Amino acid sequence: MSFRIVVLAKQVPDTRNVGKDAMKADGTVNRAALPAIYNPEDLNALEMALEIKSKIKDAEVIVLTMGPPRAAEIIRESVYRGADKGYLITDRKFAGSDTLATSYAISLAIKKLAPYHLVISGRQAIDGDTAQVGPQAAEKLGIPQITYAEEFISATDKDITIKRRLERGIEVVKTPLPALLTVHSSAPDCRPRNAKLLMRYKYARTLTELQEETRDYTELFDKRPYLQIDEWTVADLNADVELLGLSGSPTKVKKIENVVLQQKETILLTSADKDIEGLIKELIDSHIIG
Amino acid sequence: MNNIFVYCEVTEEGLIADVSLELLSKGRKLANELNIKLEAIVICDQIQNIETQLYPFGVDVIHIAQEPRLFPYTTLPHASIIINLFKEEKPEIALFGATSIGRDLAPRVASSLRCGLTADCTSLEIGDHTENKTQKIYKNLLYQIRPAFGGNIIATIINPDTRPQMATVREGVMKKEHFSETYKGKLKKLNIEKYLKEDDFLVEILERHVEKQKINIKGAQIIIAGGYGVGTKENFDLLYQLADAIGGEVGASRAAVDAGLVDHARQIGQTGITVRPKLYIACGISGAVQHRAGMDQSAKIISINNDPKAPINKIADYTIIGNVGDILPKMIKYYKENSK
Structure with a gap:
């Protein structure tokens, strides 16, 4: 039996690069202008999975991603870098899911891949920064979680030893398998795309994507069945729709406010001596500095 | 209405972490507003003067679980204790630090109890809510306010139907302040044998290097x-x-x-x-x-x-x-x- 590693990866809007062109005139973010990217820490997770695969006999890496049809890009990016296979969990019924509903759907997909040894995800996704889906999926699967993994130390088919990054230090922990790891950004960066794999998987598509292609891929896919990216819907997962989407999400968004730079009058000073001395005196007089 | 619970982290030095004291300070204010009690959960090996450490923050009840294997923190035993305690006590609100411990623990607890959790809140307030579709009115909900989308939006999150309403808050966000120097609560020892199973201790810590915090930027004026x-x-x-x-x-x-x-x-x-x-x-x-x-x-x-x-x-x-x-x-x- 092979050592099966399931990687959880998410496609996210690139919130780290909100440049001037991504701001609307009112100072709020124009989300449509943000490119969709592979969540950075999920790339660290993929790398850790690939590293473990290289050190363990007969291991395989399967990537799961949940999102709209365009998130198939995550699967392609993963196989270009060395993953063996990927599944896209996609269904309109997932829309509006909070972390609890998301972890429910993901845990069902992971169960479909049983028996598995490891589940590895990034610590958190940059669009929400909650870091909740990993631990919540581990709870639903009834397996231990090791959060903030920074370095893979060793593994057998029964246990794994991992170095964790904490706020003020490190910890080396050993857990029985199966287990779930969440990977910290301080872990090694992901290897680049492999040219051979890029050629091999260039035409990998989901059925949904094929329907939108003008070219007929039937023959190609018959010859190379590995090009097909499977899509899993609510029905494929046998999910209870009540536990998904808005109805399965205990948290509700009451209000969203766009952050607008506060327009407060700033007092402009120069580096001239009188300006600096005046400011220091004012700070001393108002007891802000002693 | 039931009470507010704060999970208190214990530091290497055997003190309650600042982030937990900040949450107790905030928790006391919310408890006063809702006219309910503030309860603290302390899960550790040894701890000195826990009562004098916590009562000045207005803590009404300290739930304490002590066992050598409960320090340093590992996920499963702490999660089991809290999940079982919450099933019995049914808190209205539960607060955790948004620390490497709190952000590991709180989601596991929320998943088990199937309740809502909001990470990294920057503000917590009490307010009402009217459900648009049903016109149902919810009184005195916890408004969990947090930045999202890389800090480009501020969202107010509520959990209308599930309890506890859970949130994590980062160190330094809430102000740490004594409520009353003479405040007295009571200490409850938890019967942890009832809550824990042997499987909870299967994850082993082989090595651990944790430094005391040297730089105190958070506390600087x-x-x-x-x-x-x-x-x-x-x-x-x-x-x-x-x-x-x-x-x-x-x-x-x-x-x-x-x-x-x-x-x-x-x-x-x-x-x-x-x-x-x-x-x-x-x-x-x-x-x-x-x-x-x-x-x-x-x-x-x-x-x-x-x-x-x-x-x-x-x-x-x-x-x-x-x-x-x-x-x-x-x-x-x-x-x-x-x-x-």
Whole structure:
């Protein structure tokens, strides 16, 4: 039996690069202008999975991603870098899911891949920064979680030893398998795309994507069945729709406010001596500095 | 209505962590507003003076679980204790630090109890809610307010139907303050044998190196922070000199940390520390939203920047246009001449 590693990866809007062109005139973010990217820490997770695969006999890496049809890009990016296979969990019924509903759907997909040894995800996704889906999926699967993994130390088919990054230090922990790891950004960066794999998987598509292609891929896919990216819907997962989407999400968004730079009058000073001395005196007089 | 529970982290030194004391301070205010009690959960090996540590914060009940294997923290035993305790006590609200422990533990608990959890709240308030579809009115919900989308939006999250309403809050976001020096609560020892199973202890800690926090940026009343615009380590030394002179700490933006000008422990912002000093001097910091999220609650902000259009200037009380290398020595000089 092979050592099966399931990687959880998410496609996210690139919130780290909100440049001037991504701001609307009112100072709020124009989300449509943000490119969709592979969540950075999920790339660290993929790398850790690939590293473990290289050190363990007969291991395989399967990537799961949940999102709209365009998130198939995550699967392609993963196989270009060395993953063996990927599944896209996609269904309109997932829309509006909070972390609890998301972890429910993901845990069902992971169960479909049983028996598995490891589940590895990034610590958190940059669009929400909650870091909740990993631990919540581990709870639903009834397996231990090791959060903030920074370095893979060793593994057998029964246990794994991992170095964790904490706020003020490190910890080396050993857990029985199966287990779930969440990977910290301080872990090694992901290897680049492999040219051979890029050629091999260039035409990998989901059925949904094929329907939108003008070219007929039937023959190609018959010859190379590995090009097909499977899509899993609510029905494929046998999910209870009540536990998904808005109805399965205990948290509700009451209000969203766009952050607008506060327009407060700033007092402009120069580096001239009188300006600096005046400011220091004012700070001393108002007891802000002693 | 049931009570507010705060999970209290225990430090290497056997004290309750600051973040937990801050949450107790906030929890006391929420409890007063809702006219309910404040309860603390402490899960540890040994701890001294737990009652004198916690009662001044207005804690009504301390639930304590003590066992050698419960320190250092591992996920499963702490989660089992809390899940079982919450099933019995059915808290109205449960608060955890947004720390490496709290953010590991709280989601596991929330998943098991199938209740809502909001990470990294920057504000907690009590308010009502009317459901649009059904017109059902919910009284006294916990408004969990947090930045999302890389700090570009602020969302107010509620959990109308599930309890407890769970939230994590980062260190330094809430103010730590005693409620009453003479406050007295009661201590309840938890019967943990009932809550734990042997499987909870299967994860082993083989090695552990945790440092005491050396740099106290969070508690500093004055912060001199440097960004990429400071340019060199030599210029950064000027920040330390000014900090020494006026009694502050040195902080930094992510860009300065990434450029190797300063240690990561000093990083302020969404991925670093959140601060709220009475004076924040931003030197050569342009002021990306991620940075502002960690310092915009500062009482007074001075921006020193040679770019008059730097975004940080818009939230600054004073903007000095010029070079850090020219201005900081003058500030030190005039401080020394004028301070009493």
